[in-house]
Amino acid sequence: MWVLRGLRKGILTTGYPGKGLAPDEVPRSSFPPTPSADADWAKGGGLCPTGAIQGERVDAGRCVYCRRCKDAGFRFEGPAPGPMASERAALARRVLGRSLHVLVLDVGSCNGCNMEVLNLANPYYDFNRLGIFFTNTPKHADVLLAVGALNKAMVETLKRTYESMPEPKFVVAAGACAMSGGVFKDTDGFASPLGDAVPVDVEIPGCPPTPLQLLDGLLLIGGRRRAP
Amino acid sequence: MIRRFVERGPARAEGPVQPSASFSAGGRHLSILTDTDRGRTILCEAQPEERPWQRAPPGSPLELEHGGQVGGYGTFSFQYGPVAYGVQEAGAFKLATYGERVVKAVPIVNYKKRGIEGRVAGMKPEDALLLLERSAGHFSASYSTCFCTAVEDALGLDVPSRVLWDRAVAVELERIYNHVHVFAREAEAASQNVAASQANALGERVLRLNAKYFGHRYLFGFGGVGTSSADLGTQGRRRELLAGARAVAGEFAGLMDGLLSSRIFLDRLQGTARLSKEDATRLGAVGPAARGSGVEADDRHVYPAEPYHDIFVSLETEREGDSLARLTVRAREVQSSAMVLQELLDRMPPSGGVGSRGDGGEDFAICRTEGPSGDLIMALGLDGQGRLAFLHVRPSSAANWIPFAISLEGSVFTDFQFAYESFGLSFADSDG
Ligand code: SF4
Ligand code: SF4
Numbered sequence: 001m002w003v004l005r006g007l008r009k010g011i012l013t014t015g016y017p018g019k020g021l022a023p024d025e026v027p028r029s030s031f032p033p034t035p036s037a038d039a040d041w042a043k044g045g046g047l048c049p050t051g052a053i054q055g056e057r058v059d060a061g062r063c064v065y066c067r068r069c070k071d072a073g074f075r076f077e078g079p080a081p082g083p084m085a086s087e088r089a090a091l092a093r094r095v096l097g098r099s100l101h102v103l104v105l106d107v108g109s110c111n112g113c114n115m116e117v118l119n120l121a122n123p124y125y126d127f128n129r130l131g132i133f134f135t136n137t138p139k140h141a142d143v144l145l146a147v148g149a150l151n152k153a154m155v156e157t158l159k160r161t162y163e164s165m166p167e168p169k170f171v172v173a174a175g176a177c178a179m180s181g182g183v184f185k186d187t188d189g190f191a192s193p194l195g196d197a198v199p200v201d202v203e204i205p206g207c208p209p210t211p212l213q214l215l216d217g218l219l220l221i222g223g224r225r226r227a228p
Numbered sequence: 229m230i231r232r233f234v235e236r237g238p239a240r241a242e243g244p245v246q247p248s249a250s251f252s253a254g255g256r257h258l259s260i261l262t263d264t265d266r267g268r269t270i271l272c273e274a275q276p277e278e279r280p281w282q283r284a285p286p287g288s289p290l291e292l293e294h295g296g297q298v299g300g301y302g303t304f305s306f307q308y309g310p311v312a313y314g315v316q317e318a319g320a321f322k323l324a325t326y327g328e329r330v331v332k333a334v335p336i337v338n339y340k341k342r343g344i345e346g347r348v349a350g351m352k353p354e355d356a357l358l359l360l361e362r363s364a365g366h367f368s369a370s371y372s373t374c375f376c377t378a379v380e381d382a383l384g385l386d387v388p389s390r391v392l393w394d395r396a397v398a399v400e401l402e403r404i405y406n407h408v409h410v411f412a413r414e415a416e417a418a419s420q421n422v423a424a425s426q427a428n429a430l431g432e433r434v435l436r437l438n439a440k441y442f443g444h445r446y447l448f449g450f451g452g453v454g455t456s457s458a459d460l461g462t463q464g465r466r467r468e469l470l471a472g473a474r475a476v477a478g479e480f481a482g483l484m485d486g487l488l489s490s491r492i493f494l495d496r497l498q499g500t501a502r503l504s505k506e507d508a509t510r511l512g513a514v515g516p517a518a519r520g521s522g523v524e525a526d527d528r529h530v531y532p533a534e535p536y537h538d539i540f541v542s543l544e545t546e547r548e549g550d551s552l553a554r555l556t557v558r559a560r561e562v563q564s565s566a567m568v569l570q571e572l573l574d575r576m577p578p579s580g581g582v583g584s585r586g587d588g589g590e591d592f593a594i595c596r597t598e599g600p601s602g603d604l605i606m607a608l609g610l611d612g613q614g615r616l617a618f619l620h621v622r623p624s625s626a627a628n629w630i631p632f633a634i635s636l637e638g639s640v641f642t643d644f645q646f647a648y649e650s651f652g653l654s655f656a657d658s659d660g
Contacts (some may be wrong), residue, residue, distance in 0.1 A: 112365025122428035188343035
């Protein structure tokens with residue numbers, strides 16, 4: 001009965017990454033801002049609560065998508081995640097087959113990032129079709145996908161998990177919290193950006209990054225992201 | 229919530245009054261008591277007391293946490309998590325067992341304790357809001373509504389009705405996608421994969437509605453002190469949003485009929501993790517966890533502040549107190565939230581009007597908001613410059629950990645995930 005119902009629903013899955021996006025698919029949670037031609041950098045820097053706008057630069061890893069800088073002429077179309085260091089990318093292309101086994105580790109998130117990671121499995125994104133799978137054992141994982149502001153209580157677990165993964169292994173830091181601590185960077189519980197605890201290969205900005213941004217970042221490993 | 233629901237009273241812990249939270253601020257020790265019958269929150273100065281959910285009443289699961297031993301031949305305890313299937317968040321449980329049954333279960337919430345209350349002291353409310361709406365990202369609208377309302381109350385601000393109605397729309401959308409998500413997780417746990425993926429698809433549709441009308445899939449950033457940036461300006465847009473939400477609720481009802489008539493699914497839920505009405509009341513359970521045990525508690529009823537003073541919200545309760553009862557409450561609340569949305573969106577006041585507030589500021593304020601997993605309480609005070617002097621948060625999950633742990637006693641391990649999801653608990657939502 002479920003199968004029939006499943007069929008009746010028709011096809012929901014996004015055409016990404018092969019085809020373009022339908023208008024309602026364009027992610028809205030998390031693109032760090034890009035300055036328009038007449039952007040006021042000084043004003044933007046003053047409005048930004050996380051220090052993501054510094055001088056004439058946007059540090060995507062700090063942006064929490066609060067949209068305050070809109071008033072200073074910033075737009076939200078955002079860069080793709082990455083890039084990956086070229087020798088790591090070459091290694092990934094060489095050793096990883098058509099599938100990617102991902103171990104998700106929450107190191108102190110608000111649960112927003114977790115929800116978006118779980119959403120990769122919903123029929124709209126259906127990441128299995130791209131050969132990406134979750135695994136629950138470090139021993140089977142190619143990729144450690146970490147979300148959240150690294151909590152002091154999770155540093156050991158993170159390191160142990162990383163160490164028990166077989167070589168070659170890749171680390172993705174997803175979300176402003178993992179990249180920089182986001183809004184939690186000055187709390188008592190915060191230890192450090194993820195990259196200070198384990199080597200990070202791909203960073204995916206956003207608060208939270210949407211499923212499409214997450215897919216994009218994961219496909220970067222193994223060089224499978226196609227031109228948009 | 230607004231001031232007319234708060235009384236300042238002498239400390240009284242007996243009678244029909246229930247302690248909901250207690251905290252220290254500026255050298256004073258304050259307790260928040262709840263009188264559900266009269267619809268009042270009573271604030272009183274009290275002796276320093278540990279927070280109720282951190283206290284270890286004799287025989288409670290927390291004894292284990294405080295080094296107590298669980299007696300009995302062959303009983304052993306071990307830790308489950310923080311990297312374990314079934315608990316997706318950074319959090320863990322200490323479980324005591326003598327084999328296949330859980331004797332005691334203790335949640336360990338400090339893996340993601342960030343210390344938000346400490347961090348926001350001294351901050352401007354609009355900056356503190358960034359942290360609060362990211363305390364528990366999936367309850368963001370409830371947090372931001374609760375916090376902004378409390379700040380407005382402390383300032384004695386006049387708030388346009390429209391802002392209050394926008395917030396209610398966000399909170400109801402949040403309730404719908406969270407309840408749908410709980411079903412998806414339960415269906416997944418029961419290997420009902422097609423149903424799970426359909427529920428997930430419905431959840432995604434609500435997230436897209438959130439993005440379209442509130443600018444963010446998880447409703448971050450739409451709210452502010454005295455303002456809202458929701459894009460519900462035209463009647464056309466409101467109708468579109470309503471149509472989207474009603475379609476989701478309608479399809480969800482169909483999905484429910486299927487799931488709740490599936491024997492495999494029901495078997496996993498019926499009778500698991502039973503919480504008696506007595507325990508739910510005594511331990512201060514909130515939200516669907518309380519209502520599933522027959523407790524008539526819902527902030528929208530008990531404290532009907534605008535817009536809920538004028539809108540029919542059906543109070544959904546069940547009596548069994550098991551995982552199925554909690555899920556049934558959630559299933560019906562998806563429908564009742566859709567009905568509330570209809571009223572909110574049909575009768576939305578024009579922007580610019582002034583709401584029923586503005587009776588002068590006070591040194592501190594309390595707000596309670598019914599989030600997807602229940603009553604969220606915030607108490608805060610402002611200093612002379614309008615910065616936060618202190619903030620205290622009692623998240624819904626914090627209230628439900630002990631009821632959850634008690635309900636688990638005597639269950640088999642395979643019930644664990646079903647019980648956990650049915651309570652709608654979250655470790656992020658425990659940073660009190
Ligand atoms: S969206 Fe917010 S955090 Fe991001 S750059 Fe703009 S002001 Fe800074
Ligand atoms: S990046 Fe944003 S959504 Fe992700 S955990 Fe941090 S606050 Fe939550």
